[in-house]
Each structure stands twice: as structure tokens, then as C-alpha cells.
Amino acid sequence: MRHGKKDNHLSRTHSHRGALLTNLASSLILHKRIETTLAKAKELRKYVEPILTRAKDDTYQNRRVVFQYLNNKETVKELFGVVADKIADRPGGYTRIIKLGNRAGDNAETCLIELVDFNETLLAAAAEQKATRTRRSRRAGKKAETAEATAAPAVEAAAEEAPAAEAPAEDAQNESSEEPKQS
Numbered sequence: 572m573r574h575g576k577k578d579n580h581l582s583r584t585h586s587h588r589g590a591l592l593t594n595l596a597s598s599l600i601l602h603k604r605i606e607t608t609l610a611k612a613k614e615l616r617k618y619v620e621p622i623l624t625r626a627k628d629d630t631y632q633n634r635r636v637v638f639q640y641l642n643n644k645e646t647v648k649e650l651f652g653v654v655a656d657k658i659a660d661r662p663g664g665y666t667r668i669i670k671l672g673n674r675a676g677d678n679a680e681t682c683l684i685e686l687v688d689f690n691e692t693l694l695a696a697a698a699e700q701k702a703t704r705t706r707r708s709r710r711a712g713k714k715a716e717t718a719e720a721t722a723a724p725a726v727e728a729a730a731e732e733a734p735a736a737e738a739p740a741e742d743a744q745n746e747s748s749e750e751p752k753q754s
Contacts, residue, residue, distance in 0.1 A: 579614050592618045597646045599666075600654060604685035609670065612684040616666050623665045626655045657688040 581588055591611070596619045598605050607615070622640055625633045629651050638647050658665055667690070669683045688694070 578617075579610055581610060581614060593640065593642055595619075596622065597641050597643050599684060599686065600641070600646050600650050603689040604683060606671070606681060606683050608674075609668070609680040609682045612668050612682050615684060616668065620663070620665055622650070623654070623658060624663070626650045627659055629655060654686065658686075661688065 581591065583591060592615060595605065595607065595611060595615045599615065599619060618640075622637055625637055634647060634651060637650065638644075641647055641650070665687055667685050667687050669685070671681045671683055673679065674681050
């Protein structure tokens with residue numbers, strides 16, 4: 572019985588599943604984003620997030636433990652160098668899964684799994700959104716009162732001009748309504 576066992580075995584033996592997750596994690600760290608099936612991506616997230624958390628503290632022991640999971644020197648160098656610097660202040664949630672739809676051959680759900688801090692387009696959009704926010708101070712009320720005082724004479728002048736502007740428009744409507752009657 573498999574009570575309480577939540578891992579997806581991905582229809583593989585223990586050693587094959589371990590090798591698959593090691594290679595996927597290595598590719599994710601080197602390329603910053605990979606396309607795979609949704610089931611593999613969800614398992615990869617559980618596999619790679621603790622590795623990324625360990626990489627934030629660059630000690631000899633952490634490098635040894637990470638190397639046991641990844642089995643690739645270049646990946647470990649990339650992880651403790653470039654990736655660790657970017658994720659240093661993030662408390663968790665280092666990966667993002669974006670669903671892409673179903674694959675044509677076998678109708679498997681595909682997705683894109685990526686490291687959150689390496690998507691430049693989303694980072695630029697977030698920075699732009701922060702820049703557009705404005706703060707409102709309590710002193711804006713005084714400026715609003717002075718603006719209302721100056722706007723009041725302009726509103727009265729516009730009200731006086733409005734009846735004069737409406738009279739020619741009414742004559743034009745009467746003439747246009749008479750023309751169809753003549754034909």
C-alpha cells in the first residue's frame with residue numbers, strides 16, 4: 572500500500588527517476604529555463620528548490636551535498652556563482668511553471684519551468700509597474716481647494732457661452748429634418 576506517499580514516480584524505477592531529476596535540475600540551472608511535461612516539472616520543483624536554498628550559503632559542505640544531487644562540476648560552479656547571487660535575497664519560490672498546452676504526439680501537458688529571477692521581460696515589467704505608482708500626501712487637499720477656486724469662474728463663463736452655441740445647432744437640425752420631407 573502507498574498510504575501517504577505523495578511523490579510521482581513518473582513510471583520509472585528509483586534509479587531512473589533519480590537520474591532524470593538530476594539531469595533536469597542540471598539543465599534548468601545551466602539554461603535557466605527548460606520545456607518539459609507538467610508532471611516532470613512539478614517533481615523537478617520539489618527536487619531543485621532545496622538545492623537552490625542550499626546554494627545561498629556557499630560553504631564547502633553545501634557544495635559537497637549539492638554535488639551529490641547534481642553530479643556535474645560546471646552546474647555546481649554556475650549554481651554557486653551566478654544563480655546564488657541572484658537568489659540571495661529571495662526567501663523561497665525560485666521556480667515558475669508556465670503551462671504551454673498539450674503536445675501534438677501524445678497529448679501530454681507541456682510547460683515551461685524557469686528560474687524566477689532570470690526572466691528579464693517579467694523583471695522589466697515589474698520594475699516599470701513600481702515606477703508608475705504615485706504616492707499621495709495629505710497636503711494635496713490645499714492644492715485641490717485652490718484649484719476649485721480658480722475653476723469656478725471658468726465654469727460660469729462656459730455656462731454663459733453654452734446657450735449661444737446651442738441655438739445655431741438647433742437651426743441646423745430643423746433644416747436637416749425638412750430636407751427629407753421635400754424629396
